[in-house]
Amino acid sequence: MSILIKNILHNNQRTNIFIENNHFAQIGECADIKADKVIDGTHKAIVPAFYNTHNHAAMSILRGYSDDKPLFEWLQKDIWPIEDKLTPEDIYIASRLAILEMIKSGTVFFADMYFFGEQTMRAVAEMGIRAAISRVEMDLFNPEMTTAKKKETAEFLSFSNPCPERIIKCLSCHAVYTVSDELFEYARDVAAKHDMYIQIHVSETEQENLDCLQKHGVSPVVKLDNLGLLGPKTILDHAVHLSEHDIDIIKKRKAIISTNPNSNIKLNSGLFMFEKLYSQIPEQITLGTDGASSNNNLSMLESMKMCSFAAKIQANSALAGKSIDVYKVATENGARAFGINAGKIAEGYLADCLLLDLNNPFLTPNYNLISNLVYAADSSCICDVICNGKLVMENRIVPDEQNIIFQAQALSEKIKKLK
Ligand SMILES: [Zn+2]
Numbered sequence: 465m466s467i468l469i470k471n472i473l474h475n476n477q478r479t480n481i482f483i484e485n486n487h488f489a490q491i492g493e494c495a496d497i498k499a500d501k502v503i504d505g506t507h508k509a510i511v512p513a514f515y516n517t518h519n520h521a522a523m524s525i526l527r528g529y530s531d532d533k534p535l536f537e538w539l540q541k542d543i544w545p546i547e548d549k550l551t552p553e554d555i556y557i558a559s560r561l562a563i564l565e566m567i568k569s570g571t572v573f574f575a576d577m578y579f580f581g582e583q584t585m586r587a588v589a590e591m592g593i594r595a596a597i598s599r600v601e602m603d604l605f606n607p608e609m610t611t612a613k614k615k616e617t618a619e620f621l622s623f624s625n626p627c628p629e630r631i632i633k634c635l636s637c638h639a640v641y642t643v644s645d646e647l648f649e650y651a652r653d654v655a656a657k658h659d660m661y662i663q664i665h666v667s668e669t670e671q672e673n674l675d676c677l678q679k680h681g682v683s684p685v686v687k688l689d690n691l692g693l694l695g696p697k698t699i700l701d702h703a704v705h706l707s708e709h710d711i712d713i714i715k716k717r718k719a720i721i722s723t724n725p726n727s728n729i730k731l732n733s734g735l736f737m738f739e740k741l742y743s744q745i746p747e748q749i750t751l752g753t754d755g756a757s758s759n760n761n762l763s764m765l766e767s768m769k770m771c772s773f774a775a776k777i778q779a780n781s782a783l784a785g786k787s788i789d790v791y792k793v794a795t796e797n798g799a800r801a802f803g804i805n806a807g808k809i810a811e812g813y814l815a816d817c818l819l820l821d822l823n824n825p826f827l828t829p830n831y832n833l834i835s836n837l838v839y840a841a842d843s844s845c846i847c848d849v850i851c852n853g854k855l856v857m858e859n860r861i862v863p864d865e866q867n868i869i870f871q872a873q874a875l876s877e878k879i880k881k882l883k
Contacts, residue, residue: 465500465853467815472505473822473833474809481510483815486629486853491811501855503848509820509833512807513572513849514764515798517722518663518701518752520578521595522550524565525558525875526757535669535731543757547579549882554875555580559587561872562762567593567862569763569843572816572851573804575699575722575752577636577663582623589627592856594816596661596802598636601651605644614650621658630852632802634661637693639668640676640684648691661697661802663722664688667710668702669733685710694719699801701752702727704734706741715745720801723793725770727754738775739784742793750798751790768794768838787838819848 467483474481474491482490482497490497523543530542550558555578566574573594576584581597588595599620603609617635625631635651637643643651655662666684667673676684685706688694694717703721706714714721723736742749751771753762768790775785796807799816806814820827820837824845827836837845849857856862 466497467501467503467850467853467855468494468497468499469503469505469510469819470495472503472819473509476833481505481809483850483853486814488809488811488813488815491809503819505819507822508847509822509827509830510809510817511820511833511837512795512809513816513818513851514570514794515750515802515804515807516566516571516574516752516762516764516767517699517720517750517798517801518724518754519562519574519576519762520755520757521562521566521574521576521584521762522555522558522578522580523755523757524562524762525550525554525872525879526755527760529757529879531730531760535733536671538731538758546879546882550579552580552583554878556583556587557871557875559584560591560868562756563587563591563593564862564865564868565756565762567591567849567857568846568860569761569765570818570846570849571762571764572806572849572856573798573802574762575634575661575663575802577638577701581620585623585626585631588631591862592630592854593851594630594632594804596632596634596663598634598661598663600636600638601647602638602642603644603647604642610644610647610650613647617650617654621654632661634663636663639665639672640680640687641672645691648688648693652691652693655697659697661699662693663699663701664693666700666703667705668728669731670705673705683707683710685713689713689717696720699750701754702733702736704728704736706737711741711744714748718748720748720750721745722750722752723771724752724754724759724767725774726767727758729770729774730760731758735774735778736771737778738771739779739781742789746789747797747800749793750801751794763843764794765837765841765843772838787832787835790838791834815850815853817850818846819850820845821847
């Protein structure tokens, strides 16, 4: 499969881009190369796609199910009880809805933390994007659940990855307030043995820090470090309330942070210290949406804007959260964090990209495309999405999208009755 994109705007210049198999093969003088598909880029620009480093994709089916509550009450009273009733097939339908929304808003990769990861893998494999899929570890300090979770993890590990080229199998531990030391240690050993990524919610709320300090005498970051869980393949989700000591540890261990501004603001969890952390560990900061039920969408365009605005308020400075920095965090940092050779439009990189409609009012005038993307654009600006050298959305159409919506609507009717 090859794609030739002719006369497209790239870094403020018109050029031609030849994609062969799954990577950018040539940029520049290649307008005469024969290709399976030719795209006229005259009114378009090409930019890297988004890499969403924290999601609970199937929670898209719970969008609007419960809102306007603090994190713990929201989880315990509304979210966890209904999640217990979802079946594997429900997760597949819900994952397809999430992936449809992600493709439409320019995301080609998401790191997921949820149940029935096999079903989410199935949806990712079919729909053509990338993901890091885990099965969530959470035992609520109940020894019977610890045993059950270990068994489920063993099953997840033996499940055959339907698309190793695009899907990374990884682990996740929910948080220090839901996972026992025994399960943390088990996950640590499994990750070390198989060289896997681990995703963990950490210091999302002040309450989490206070409880951890009271119970263990240390912060969540120190606790995880004491358990040997922090390293370059650890993704720390949220990381809103960090001390100087916590930051030093994260820096030393080269752990990755996924900031989720929309979720943090909606749940009033706090404001991530973007500027402070980006100035100290720029390569370790990435961006996520969190699940759609606490956001309430999976648009990285919205998350970039919120990330920048939250950074400005948090640092009390209009200079904080610059569009160019936030854009880098949402694209190349996210890809690099998961070892994906993408996030840049350059020869040799994996061909993941967005083609933008320069006639869209949100991108007009176009003095600064990155500024427009971070501060002005919405999904309607994206006309085509390419992942791994293949079009996963063409002229805003994703294959089978009507069916995906109908199935999700039917599932939501079932969920209403389960309430
Ligand atoms: Zn989360």
